[in-house]
Amino acid sequence: MKKINNLIACLAVFGLIGTSCSDLEEFNGNERDITQEQLEVDFQHVGSKYKPIFESIYQYTPAWSYQLQQNLNADAYSGYMTPPRPFIAGANNTTYNLVSGWNNFIWSVPYSNVMNNATAISELTDTEFPTLNGVNLILKVAAMHRVSDVFGPIVYTNFGDLTNAGVYDSQENAYNAFFADLDTAVTNLMADIDSPKFAAFDLSYGGDYHNWVKLANSLRLRLAIRISAVDPALAKAEGEKALSQSEGLMAGNADGFFVNGSLDHPLTVIDNSWGDIRMNASMESILSGYSDGRIMSYFDESVDHPGQRKGIRNGLPLQAPFADELAQKAAYIGFSALNDGVKTPKVQLMTTSEVYFLKAEAALRGWSGAGTAQANYEMGITTSFEQHGVAGAAAYIADNTSVPANYVDPVNADNNATALSTITVAWNAGATNEEKLERIITQKWIAMFPEGQEAWSEFRRTGYPKIFPVVSNQSGGIVDTAIQIRRIPFVDSEKSTNASGVSTATGFLNGPDNAGTRLWWDTGSNF
């Protein structure tokens, strides 16, 4: 009624000056954007939402967003890489002086790019196109377990739910939800395994659901191994479920989970264009100590130190004699950059070699269907060499003398460090389980490069490989230099917009909300 009155009033007046009164709303939007109706053509209202998910698990673009999402935390904490520039006069994440403005991105990237689209896809496909939802759930688990492995509790089951707005799941509940989502995914896909429905939107497997089920099984094994110390029974059950599923696990390198994005690998920009990341001293120590052929395909020869692959210690403060960050950067930028081999437009999220190492550990833990630890361990190495086109795997596997090398910093001898481990490559059937595990995880660490997130998670779970501690620890006693950083505190944006959620989530932790508190699966002992 009010509306009609308005309309009459409007007409009475604007009849005079020839303007319309009804449907004003149509003059509002941006006509260059795509409407819902236009999106529905070719089912793009569903399909177009996968690309943002694929490209944000490990964010493609902009490169600085990935830099903050992962490169300036997990990629450094894993011992893979180090920024040559002591950002913020050395008071930054790498020295445990956590930069909350950076770390917001670890949280916001997956929530703003993955969870929203995954939830929208689920709503659209849940009953109508179950296989499309199956793939969606696998992608969602692939993205979100990484977030949980950084913070611990996350908002997973209540995302976007207005009645339980902002309520966190404990990490244990989140892991249970991951397993449940993988169950649904596998069931949905197995019901119509040869459907080509996803082909047009698939950036990884060309729409082949067999591969997606293998990925689901491999992911399940990764998650099961992760919780093997904290909940051995559930771990064994989930692990054996993965090992016995009829489609199997990833077996050949072609099964690996890579995203074929349309853009350059963000590391290309960070490494080549900005000179903001270089080889880590731990990588140099272990790869050069083993004379590992993969060093050539991972890193370039140092510009300043010809003939060497030269890494930088983690956690460098602004050191004398440098007046400022840029001067110190100038001294280290000539260390080893990343090789183009790791910077293809394919972003590596899970390699087949990793799956063999997971199986090796599963065997060590006595899970059925895993095979033998040694066979899987050696297959992991072979598969990784093959992935990088490096010869000499057999000799490498047989090497029982080479050990990680001591590290020398040619710029500042104060940063020199003695190798922390004497673990060799060759399998030793007589070794303790602990030594076997160190061997498996050290090789898995080499094989997973450059995916620092998983490497950092496994380092925290197992303590392997033994990577150099930070040179400067500015955490004010919160982080123990020897056992290194355990997690990232909940982000500022959550604290300010969801204080109650963060407070509940903090209660789920084993300690205060800081970087020294161990996550649920981080028990500190392996067996």
Next chain:
Amino acid sequence: MKKIKILLFTIFSLMLSTNIIAQEKSISGTVTSKFDGEPLPGVSVVIENTTRGTETDFDGKYSIKASVGDVLTFSFVGMKSTSVTITANSSTVNAQLEEGDNILDEVVVTALGIKKTRKSITYAAQDIKAAELNKVKQTNPINSLSGKIAGASITRSASGAGGSVKVLIRGNSSIGNNQPLYVVDGIPLSNPSASQPGDTFGDINGGNRDGGDALSLINPDDIESLTVLKGASASALYGSAGLNGVILITTKKGKSGSFKVDFSSSVTAETAAYMMDFNDAAQKNVDTFLESGSTYINSFSISGGTENAQTYFSYSNTTANGILPSNSMKQHTFNVKETAQLLNDKLKLTASVMGSSQSFTNRAISGLYFNPLVGVYGFDTSAGSLSDYANYEELDVSRNIMSQRWFRGTSDIEQNPYWITHRNQSTDANKKLVSSLNLNYTVNDWLSIQARGTYDKTTTEFERKIYATTEATLAPANGRYIVNQNDFTQMYGDVIATVNTKFNDDLTVSVIAGASTTRNTTESLVADSGTNGGLQFANVFAYQNFNANASVNFRQNSYETRGNSIFASATFGYKDKLYVDVTARNDWTSTLPDDNNSFFYPSIGVTGILSELFEMNEKISFAKARISYAEVGNGFAADQINPNRSINFGGGINNTDPLRPFPGTTPKPERQKSFEIGTEWKFFNNRLGFDLGYYNTSTINQYFRVPVSTTIVASGVAGLNAGDIVNKGVELTVFAVPVQQDNFKWTTSVNYATNKNEILSISNDNVQGLIPTDFFTISGKGVNTFGSYLVKGGSFGDIYAHVIKRDSNGTPIYDSGAFVIDDANQVDGLTKVGNANPDFMLGWNNSFEFKNFTIDFLIDGKFGGETMSMTQAIVEGFSNNSAREDANENVDVVNLAGAASTLTAQEYYGKAGGRNGFTGEYMYSATNVRLAELAVGYNFNLSADSFFKRVKASLVGSNLFFFYKDAPHDPNVSLSTGNALQGVDVLGLPSTRSIGLNLNLTF
């Protein structure tokens, strides 16, 4: 609400149907000066409370149709106005005007072009004549308002000549736009904001740039007078656009019978004057790099006409060379206005076309990206002298290309400054065309109808050509090309009927009723080969040279919004002693959901002339009191209600939904309620007077972009009507003529204003799923450590920073080689350290006339408030170039265990500094008092048969020096004319001191 609407329509229909008989007749006469009896041309003759009026011709003659009982008011700049009531036997009405400063009796132009005597208005209004405005000419005429209007805060942008200007009347209230509405000759001017900086780091897509504003496109010499309507009561008739106050600009027009040519020329020289303290070596590099600037403004106008048709034409051009090498500006404006009286003077027609074009090369920017000052300020003086790198490129044989030459590897924040000015060059081209037609038909003696329309088009074009070997964060190997075009069109039309009646000798009523329609369209294009996309061939700047990949940004936007309104206003006058003003307006806007797109708002005001109502001491020449209340509703910007996801060039749909209303809510119009009260007194035959006012404005239901957890709304923000922001303040203007003799006159005035802003609430507790937050982000900290947030209990303009933790003695805590952050009471990880807005502002204007000499000066002061020098933080973080780092001083610190030690100044500031360092260490008081303007003029004595009618020359200076200033930079300069980046300087262009010469010729 509904009742008021019915009333409104009753008035409107009455206007069309009633038939009140009154006698209309022709009145004519001559207006002369009381001083010398000479006829006065150009005197404004208006019928009070109407839009009807005329002007005297060259011989001081006028004629007008008026009815018995009408009041004719004669007014002229610098003269005391006089009024005559038409009686049954008046046909010739002559008037004599005497010199005086009784501005209160003047006729002022109010909303919609309605003319009223100053004494009858019920709200605060302050005006400025052209002469005042142009004493010290500025490339943007609005800059001249600083210190001259109580309650208006004028901040220049840091982009140099022709830059935008931020005008804030009575404080910040809106998270969207706080700028006033500009109205030129009764018609709202479109003042689209093309681009304003928002990030302390700088905009990677071309730099932190000032896209310009419409005001800089107006020729200051075309302005006859300018009136500032401060509160919502004054502007209620303009609707939502007038929410933040209105600046009414009346432009010059041709006058019948006279033929006049005015020519004015101004030359000024600018020097960089206010910047941080560098050590000697660094200062030398800065001085070598910065140049002295120059500005030339030339304009001429011709006006004249017959009794029935008059013409005004003007042309101006401005050329400015900035203090930044290779920065230049060129501007041309023209204005043609035709006025005609037809059908026996019943129909008045005004047609005008105003056009201007501006072009800039290397307009100054702030922030770190593309800013040459980074390399200038941070140059490592141990690497030689900056001028060694004036030769900014060298042949790179490996690519066979001229590549950037610099003393070390470039970084995201630092390049060779000469490379930036030559090889990252930007150009801006802005154009504006406003054409308007105004028809005013006098139906009979009590009714006139006016119809107006304008077509107002603004185009802006920005281009940056970035050569290969530019720093890799900003451009890939082959360079980068950025183009940004905007095309804003506003079409406005209105029809207004004016009814004047006089019920009896004591009661007059005038009613205005009308309707208006506005249509705005925006077309924009962004073409940017991007930081990763790149060009196929190096240094070829063309769209077809873009690499075909998804990192290229190619984007078009098109918006159209429409708004319709009806409005009415009635003024009741009782015996010239008491006036009551009522207005009502209803708007319909396309920017709100169909169900909520209509909104109504009223205003009411009362004025009593105390000196007429009561017997008063004869020393009191005039006294009045005023009170008013107004509400104004507001629609939204385009595309807020149900926006779709955008498409990325070559990259599918956008990853995240755009800003949308919070799930489950329906947006409604914003609302502002304001109350004001004031009084004006004049004493001693108008030699002394003051105007004192108080206001209280509350802005509720603003459509906030509330921060929401990304776990609830993935984009992290949602639209929500919420909040209550209150501004309260006092405005005081005091004027005096302490000396008035034949050969010497001194006039002085003081403008004082204080505003207190309080954020009462910024969220809404009753929305399902919304976790109410206690802050709202204006400038997010990003990766730098400056933030501006609206926090419940805080005020608009609060500044947040990283603060070093201190022990109980206030000694900074330094542990394990780093300062410890004070993380108590943080908002978004930052701590409140100040507020950008002053506690009060004071302007002191003085004018001396001694024989042929005139001396004018303006002292402008802002007291209170804080400002951050991120410039100093950056310089100290990345170099040892600041003077205090050179000083051999130690700073005491303690560690967490309480053990004391010392750091050298270099260590201390080196670690506290940086763009993301402890910016809390870089806070300064924003209090400053400056000699803003000084002009010494001489009027030449001319013989009666001289070719010239008037020749005046003056020596002018602006921003000459500070009596007091704490901050390293000029706190009156802002990086943005929007809401972002207030109270922080991030490598903004240093503020300049300018000295020059003005010449005015009339013949």
